[in-house]
Amino acid sequence: MRSGKSMKAEAVEAEALLPAPNAGSGRANSSRIVGTSVHASVANEIGQRIVRGDYPPGAILPNEAKWAETFEVSRSAVREAIKMLMAKSLLSSRPKVGSWVEPRERWNLLDRDVLTWYATSPNRETFLKSVQEFRHIIEPEATALAALRRTDEQMAEISAACREMGAATSLPQRTQADTRFHLAILRASGNELLVPLGTLIESALAHLFVFVTREADDLRHAQGLHEAIEKAIRLHRPEAARNAVRKLLANTDEVIARV
Amino acid sequence: MRSGKSMKAEAVEAEALLPAPNAGSGRANSSRIVGTSVHASVANEIGQRIVRGDYPPGAILPNEAKWAETFEVSRSAVREAIKMLMAKSLLSSRPKVGSWVEPRERWNLLDRDVLTWYATSPNRETFLKSVQEFRHIIEPEATALAALRRTDEQMAEISAACREMGAATSLPQRTQADTRFHLAILRASGNELLVPLGTLIESALAHLFVFVTREADDLRHAQGLHEAIEKAIRLHRPEAARNAVRKLLANTDEVIARV
DNA sequence: TCATATGATTTGTAGGACAATTGTTGACTC
DNA sequence: GAGTCAACAATTGTCCTACAAATCATATGA
Structure with missing residues (x-):
């Protein structure tokens, strides 16, 4: 609803940041944890997926615009989330290439968040x-x-x-x-x-x-x-x-x- | 030069991100490490200062606009840098309050960057x-x-x-x-x-x-x-x-x- | 004196524009 | 046909502006 440019007829298929979608047909972004910021939720979600193995080391992640679309947040928020994951060495990025998952050995395993994601992974x-x-x-x-x-x-x-x-x-x-x-x-x-x-x-x-x-x-x-x-x-x-x-x-x- | 609003007569006093200022009077931001991004440089600089003890735990940091001014970068870049430091638990922030340095015990000491900053501190x-x-x-x-x-x-x-x-x-x-x-x-x-x-x-x-x-x-x-x-x-x-x-x-x- | 409004400040979020970087493609030359 | 080089395109990087949300401080009123 807020993405002005690519509002085509295709199904938007936005994923909720939390499994508890609001029943009403109102604003879509209200489904995140109350009291936590958007960028933190996004970082949490992407980080968890990486650690869980959705994107194996070396794989190129969806680009920032894509994340913004799937989570229905701005690119700024996505970028801040990605910067947090970069700080934990879960991923790196270069222009034109995109963001890719770093090899496991470079992950900052000794990090609260990474550890938490790990502890909930398969x-x-x-x-x-x-x-x-x-x-x-x-x-x-x-x-x-x-x-x-x-x-x-x-x-x-x-x-x-x-x-x-x-x-x-x-x-x-x-x-x-x-x-x-x-x-x-x-x-x-x-x-x-x-x-x-x-x-x-x-x-x-x-x-x-x-x-x-x-x-x-x-x-x-x-x-x-x-x-x-x-x-x-x-x-x-x-x-x-x-x-x-x-x-x-x-x-x-x-x-x-x-x- | 790119901050449109607060270009008063006062001395700007921008600090270079690296100790090698360019001799010419040209663009001021060219003094950062080539090959590294602005947000990374800013994160490095702020992180080093925190670890070095310039801002003791509990202290409120200058706000984002201030950092943007001192480094002559945009607020977005500062925010991304701060998010990286947040990911390392060096600081937290809340609206209206600002960003403050977290207590030493919460720092992610077991982190490449933090360790590096520590290794160069007094x-x-x-x-x-x-x-x-x-x-x-x-x-x-x-x-x-x-x-x-x-x-x-x-x-x-x-x-x-x-x-x-x-x-x-x-x-x-x-x-x-x-x-x-x-x-x-x-x-x-x-x-x-x-x-x-x-x-x-x-x-x-x-x-x-x-x-x-x-x-x-x-x-x-x-x-x-x-x-x-x-x-x-x-x-x-x-x-x-x-x-x-x-x-x-x-x-x-x-x-x-x-x- | 306490509760309440309101005001101001700072971060949070959004969205748009352009720059920088670099992989890809295609044309051109030898 | 192979190699070189230029143009293109896609993606992140940076900047800017505007507003929303949160919350501390102050003033105001019961």
């Missing part, structure tokens, strides 16, 4: 495995570092989160405290590169753990493992901390294997 | 230390995984890179082979999250190692350490691989300490 089981294995590499060492270098303030935060976990009455509440616990440890590790990594891991797991329902018995056991980690850090025992984390991860592996 | 020594420590966490385990899971093709690539390193006659050539070697190992680890991480580490180190000049004796020693790693992977010895990598990292630590 091959999320292998992804979950990668994340969990990644934790085995990172977390024992990070926790050992935390045991060596934590300040008293950082320790207080870790302990508080641990206590909060034990006192949690609902699952989301517990998950939140759990996340806080692990992030506090990474912060205490004193390596600024570990913090963003932890954020990513936690966010990925949050996406993937919604399915896992734990039993009360299981929760009690996990709580004990967490407390062992807290204690090791508190007593400045790096080796004990490392081992405690390994036990916790082994427990998580088991839980995952059961699903 | 506090790069601490950054180098973090990266190197990060390697100590990642690489031994990744290499052990590679020793377990490598395919023959991956092994061939690793061996080729190792040989190439030994045969290199110039320093850049050697560095390139070195990078190829480490990346091949990460690819062979079979964890898709490790590859982008390795790319980042290597790119960060490339920025930081330009200063380090190594002596012939030193190089021979380092080559031996690399070959030990190659051998351990070839023979499927994860524990030996881990230890060999630790030795190499210790050697690198020494080199860094000497600077």
Whole structure:
């Protein structure tokens, strides 16, 4: 309706940015998430499609005008969305050629959004495995570092989160405290590169753990493992901390294997 | 010159996107890197300033019109640049408020560009230390995984890179082979999250190692350490691989300490 | 004192125009 | 027939203007 030039008789076939089209025959663009901007929605939609594999690496994407038409937004909005995906190295572009999907290796996999898209894509089981294995590499060492270098303030935060976990009455509440616990440890590790990594891991797991329902018995056991980690850090025992984390991860592996 | 509205008598004071202003009094925008787009240059410039600390977290940035004026580019270009920085979580924006710098913890530190900006910022020594420590966490385990899971093709690539390193006659050539070697190992680890991480580490180190000049004796020693790693992977010895990598990292630590 | 309107500022979106780049095609020459 | 070069066309890049939407600040009134 707003594209002035190519308003031919052909069916427009605009895709909604969200699966909830408005019933009325009114304005077509009102079907996007309220509170999010158009360019963000478009970036989300295109990014998800790329990660999902709709456009394999090397493939040329539809041009900007085409995207504008399919989403019924302006070319400016499309361009801003594409720039966001460029910033994540999901695609590049050149005049006359168009935009193409970059090879997987150049993707910024360690990015919140890309990770989220990945976590909802078909091959999320292998992804979950990668994340969990990644934790085995990172977390024992990070926790050992935390045991060596934590300040008293950082320790207080870790302990508080641990206590909060034990006192949690609902699952989301517990998950939140759990996340806080692990992030506090990474912060205490004193390596600024570990913090963003932890954020990513936690966010990925949050996406993937919604399915896992734990039993009360299981929760009690996990709580004990967490407390062992807290204690090791508190007593400045790096080796004990490392081992405690390994036990916790082994427990998580088991839980995952059961699903 | 192209801003039609606010061409008052006041000094415009446009900042060049690059420190090489053209001597002539001609067009002002010709001072950017040839071959790079305007929005990319602007994103680079603003991103660098943020990471450098010109605008601390929480600070409100100049508004889009102001950036357009200072760089003598259109508001559209500025917006695209800002969208790229948004995609890296360096800033957010809301109407009427403006754009503000996000807290450091939300920055996408594990991003090529952000890392590059970081590597050129004042506090790069601490950054180098973090990266190197990060390697100590990642690489031994990744290499052990590679020793377990490598395919023959991956092994061939690793061996080729190792040989190439030994045969290199110039320093850049050697560095390139070195990078190829480490990346091949990460690819062979079979964890898709490790590859982008390795790319980042290597790119960060490339920025930081330009200063380090190594002596012939030193190089021979380092080559031996690399070959030990190659051998351990070839023979499927994860524990030996881990230890060999630790030795190499210790050697690198020494080199860094000497600077 | 509190709620409410209104006003101003900034980003968000749209749409049109042209420039720059470069792949493609076709003509021309050797 | 092969190769070279020029013209063309398609696509992104850049700029511009206008308005919409959001929201903070201020003033106004109950």
